[in-house]
Amino acid sequence: MYRNLLKQRYRLVFGYIGNLFVFFPLVMMLPVLYCIWYPSVFVDSLPFLEAAVICFAFGILFKLIMKVKPGAPITVQEGAIIVFFAWVFGIIFSALPFIFGGYLNFTQAIFESTSGLTTTGLTMVNVLAIPDTYLLWRSILQFLGGAGFAIIMMSAILGPGGLGLYKAEGRMDNLVPNIKSSTRTIAVIYTSYAVAGILMYRIAGMNWFDAINHSLTALATGGFSTRLGSIGEFNSLPVEIVTIVLMLLGATGFGIHYTLWRRNFRAFWKNGEPKLMFLIIAFFTPLIMAGTMKYFYESIGTQFRHALFQSVSALTGTGFSTVDFIPWNQMGLYLLTILMIFGGNLDSTSGGLKQYRLFALWKLLWMEIKMYFLPKNALLKEEIWKGETKRYLNHSLVKEILLVFSLYFITYAVGVGITASYGHSLAFSAFEFASALSTVGLSVGITLPSSPVGLIWTETIGMFLGRLEFLVVIYAITKLLRDGKVMLAKRRND
Helix, strand or coil, X not given: CHHHHHHHHHHHHHHHHHHHHHHHHHHXXXXXXXXXXXHHHHHHHXXXXXXXXXXXXXXXXXXXXXXXXXXXXXXXXXXXXHHHHHHHHHHHHHHHHHHHCCCCCHHHHHHHHHHHHCCCCCCCCCCCCCCHHHHHHHHHHHHHHHHCHHHHHHHHHHHHHHHHHHHHCCCCCCCCCCHHHHHHHHHHHHHHHHHHHHHHXXXXXXCHHHHHHHHHHHXXXXXXXXXXXXXXXXXXXXXXXXXXXXXXXXXXXXXXXXXXXXXXXXXXXXXXXXXXXXXXXXXXXXXXXXHCHHHCCCCXXXXXXXXXXXXXXXHHCCCCCCCCCCCCCXXXXXXXXXXXXXXXXXXXXXXXXXXXXXXXXXXXHHHHHHHHCCCCCCCCCCEEEECCEEEECCHHHHHHHHHHHHHHHHHHHHHHHHHHHCCCCHHHHHHHHHHHHCCCCCCCCCCCCCCCHHHHHHHHHHHHHHHHXXXXXXXXXXXXXXXXXXXXXXHHHC
């Protein structure tokens, strides 16, 4: 009987995955729209059509075989499996245009699409040797991945029964009671900022193509650029200011944005994440100026300009740069590595450990200090706000923080070790893998198309685990193995 129930639940799970990839080809066709203005690149867009057809056929096949009832609710455990497979298949289908176009091999293409959807920004692509449609596709991937690939694509499919998927993506910012309304609100906020960013870039002097791509990737804290020298190639202070604003907006949690949109300034001020983020930037910027920038620039203003930009880019997990990091001393690389590990706000487009967990850790330490001076039987509650919701530090939150921190640093240690084993210095290896695991995208030249296959896959897995924050992947794989074991045991008994 339990075996039959499992079959029904997995039909539901894979039916929803099929539904997702029936709609995903619409996203894959967006770069083809570029051909309306530039018909000469239509031939270069044919790989997107081929990939879209394969994706649609995959989705239809699953949908017809599984026959899912629309609106059927799913549990958090089933949501974890949907999120896991949605990302895996999404990465594979997103990689197909690069393979069909002959620009990247399978390993490189998977790396590129993973870097896109996880909003990392490390790349295998030479932006000078690839058509504009592919540059636009990379930007679309980052924009989609920043808002939560599975959430945005599934919101129109699941309806109010999608709470399990919403939580499985690691989100806490349920802005309104209805999940579908929450995802729509996130989409409205996110898209509005992107449009405003495009207009501001145009005013700053970018052409339309550069403005669209950089607005999508800056807001997604992704870092893919249409220029070989990233933002530094524009050598424009207005462009850098617009980029800093977009990076900070992208690194701020959607729940916090929602408090501002509702003019709930009291709740906004109660949130510790934005204050901590600005405090960290204010602390690290002069350190980078004094420790590194003074060796490259004589002007204090120029030192501050580049130190601030790199600090914001690293902390927000964006990966745009205005300098070359290879000549940097170890002091500067060390400081940026710390910023990349810290990351942006929870429920934002950023990676890393997240400001919410760092702030909660600080509150926990402060609470322990206060408890030391209170009577033994005294009770003390420490509140911590997320958006418009007030929470309290409790055992569950502390356990979650310890789990994520432990898994992060274990994975980080292994990844740095593997990277160093390919002959790179420990400082460069620590920097590069922190960039991959925290989905940042800054590089000291280790990540190249010519890099060893093992190194590329190590970074690919790091980006994937970092974006899904480990637990979702562990839960999904554990449930699949556990249910598979049950199914096999039942079959043997039969």
